[in-house]
Amino acid sequence: MGPPDLKQRGRKFGVRQYFVVAVLFGLSGAMAQAAAQQITAPGNIVRVVALQGHVRGTLSGTKTALLGASVDLETLSGRRVIASVVTDGNGAYSITNPAPNTVEGPALDVKPGTYYLYADYRATRKLIGKVTIRTDMTLSRDIDLGTIVRAGGAPAPPSVTTFYATDRTKATGATSATPLSSLFSNTRLIDPCDPSPTCVMSYGVGVAAGPIFGAPLPDASVADLVAAINKYYPSASSLLIFIHGFNNNFYSPFVMGATWTASLSNGAPVLVYSWPSNAQLLKYLDDETNNTWALDHFRDFLITLLNTPGTPPTINILAHSMGNRVALSALDFLARSGMTTTSHIGQVIFAAPDVDSATFFETIPRVATVANGLTLYGSDHDEALRASREIHGHCRAGLVGCDFAAPSNPKFNAIDASVFHCDALGHGYWSSSTTIRNDIASVLKQGINAPGQVRPGLIALPTPSEYAFTDPKPGDDTCATLPTQT
Secondary structure, three states: OOOOOOOOOOOOOOOOOOOOOEEEEOOOOOOEEEEOEEEEEEEOOOEEEEEEEEEEEEEEEEEEEEEOEEHHHHHHOOOOOEEEEEEEOOOOOEEEEOOOOOOOOOOOOOOOOOEEEEEOOOOOEEEEEEEEEEOOOOEEOEEEEEEEEOOOOOOOOOOOOOOEEEEEEOOOOOOOOHHHHEEEEEEEEOOOOOOOOOOOOOOEEEEEEOOOOOEEEEOHHHHHHHHHHHHOOOOOOEEEEOOOOOOOOHHHHHHHHHHHHHOOOOOOOEEEEEOOOOOOOOHHHHHHHHHHHHHHHHHHHHHHHOOOOOOOEEEEEEOOOOHHHHHHHHHHHHHHHHOOOEEEEEEEEEEEOOEEEHHHHHHHHHHHOOOOEEEEEEEOOOHHHHHHHHHHHOOOOOOOOOOOOOOOOEEEEEEEEOOOOOOOOOHHHHHOOOHHHHHHHHHHHHOOHHHHHHHHEEOOOOOOOOEEEEOOOOOOHHHHHHOOOO
């Protein structure tokens, strides 16, 4: 996932959201103002509840509490998000401020005043109305989003047997019986280990049999991982590695790899590389540190994989957001080292890369020497990358129109996907849009040469190596609709 927008935008990115249009929507459910409530947050920090409630919606004809719905406060002028939270398993949400005179300081996250209240879930984003925040009162507002539909035109595909490599630490007390969803923490190894860096790595397989489950291969090496791949995919000619972005736990990207990513791979096995993202939006800079820590681990893993007997002959890579830094660094090392490998790099997909644009485009000519093809998907509606630009002071490679100087290289194409705005931040279009998913599948299957001729829906731009999506394919119209500004 991408970088933070502003203070409480946290607790939002771990759930995928999709929306179509912002429309006026009346207040529903309980609306009440009461004396200020206080809660104790992690670290024994006292916080005051400014706004709370529940979000409900109708899914498959049944009214239900919505897990992972997003609730936003925006300023009345300038449309700036100043707070954003997601609902829990009961559909509950709360926006809180530090209590006066706490260790967090007296400053409020949300200053007293009147704001627009928005809620979104999947393909539905609605303006609920105006709310007035006070320091001495707790406002309660329940929200009904009505019938919920999914942008992108299709339900999630069934899961398939998927593999993983990770440098996250195992959860305390984890055993071979621990569910995959609880097997790894969001932290990295602190104490040195030997031999480094391979000692930090864990490998395993999640078998698709109803809910995804699995366990790490005991005392596994890359060779053991390759043996497992060959067991489940004995005739695989390629392997697709998926690298997630910022603000993710272990399990969510694994499920993404076993469903949506696997649906792009043309039947080839998928391996999810999971670096120790914190799964907290307010720890973006900490995630950057962990991402840098993981660079050598993925590089060494990739080199070993490329040289292990039995590895499928072609390795494709799909990276999203901050995960592109991991992929780019390893590929650049391969190019600079000039080493020969048994298997080779096929197609590399850079989806919404949160990478310094100058660094990215200067590296592409080198990386092109070790890969069959390179494809970048970018957008000028990517608010997550806009926030990253503000944090870093420089353009991001996935932000179209911001120093988007794609090099002219026969192995590289930059695809402008700005017509698609499938989620609240415009950052998850690569997985939400059926048009883009189909295009990625074509890249992996056919390569990138002359994409305007091979893959319908793209037009060539005047600049060499650059293309753009124009009209969405049938069924993808909602994902291509930009939100109405009110």
